[in-house]
Amino acid sequence: MLTLHYAPGTIAAAVAIALNEAQVDYDRHRIDFAKKEHRTAAYLAINPKGRVPALRTRQGVLTETAAILDYIAAIRPETGLVPDDPFEAAQMRGAMTYLASTMHVNHAHGGRGMRWADEARSWADMKQKVPQTMAESAQYLEDHVMQGPYIMGDRFTLADPYLFVVLTWLPGDGVDIGNFPKLSAFETAMWDRPSVRMTLSDGIL
Ligand SMILES: N[C@@H](CCC(=O)N[C@@H](CS)C(=O)NCC(=O)O)C(=O)O
Known part of the structure; x- marks a missing residue:
């Protein structure tokens, strides 16, 4: 197990x-x-x-x-959570790598500044930047990654739960998801999936 x-x-x-x-x-x-x-x-x-x-x-x-x-x-x-086509599988992993290496790190600058600096004023400066960096990442995803309705078009893949969870952080990071129509529609649809409902009722989301 x-x-x-x-x-x-x-x-x-x-x-x-x-x-x-x-x-x-x-x-x-x-x-x-x-x-x-x-x-x-x-x-x-x-x-x-x-x-x-x-x-x-x-x-x-x-x-x-x-x-x-x-x-x-x-x-x-x-x-079938990974596309069969090697190019599409790499595109999916590219989206996941972007979320891990860039957008999650942007988010962490809001509450985990002590990872990167020792001075409280440096943490405050990093935190202040989060709405901008998260909005820029969301715009990049909206314009270049999200094919719709899922990241890889009609097919639900591993990148979708990853993106969904990062999107749930946007309000706390001072970003209005309503500014990103494709991401917004995606997030709304995801909340209806049984897998997401179960994660919520398990207290994990
Ligand atoms: N690169 C790791 C990052 C994991 C990570 O930073 N998780 C956060 C929660 S979203 C955490 O455990 N933070 C605790 C801490 O920083 O002390 C991954 O993608 O799994």
Whole structure:
């Protein structure tokens, strides 16, 4: 049985949605950020980076959202969560890599400034920039990535739960998703998916 280590509202929700989409049963282990459970020796033994998600498998622990999503698609190939065409599969992974390396990092500048600087005034400066960088990322996705209705057009892929969770952060980051019609329609449609509803009722979103 797989075990997902998650904290509510984090990018771990993308993994939960993908597991639900693929109909993979899994155990849920909540990590309480408020109690700094992610910094305890017990959790650092699971993920030395002190982050979520982490997915325990029979072979060991996987970390990094994009890699975990790829694993889920690989153990359930029949769900078709990765496009068959190599070019399209790479386009999908390009979107996921952008979310991981750029947009998630923009978001983290709002509350995790201590990763990059020691002075409180530097954290405040980084936080102030978040509405701009998140809006710029959303505009890039709207104009160049989102084919609609899903990222890869009609086909639901691994990149969709990833993007969806990042979009749920926009209001808190001071960005109005209404300025991005394709992303907005996508987010609305995603809330109706049973996989998303289950993730919400499980308290993971
Ligand atoms: N590159 C990692 C980033 C994971 C990450 O930063 N997760 C955040 C929650 S969204 C976290 O665990 N933050 C805790 C911390 O920074 O202390 C991934 O994509 O899985």
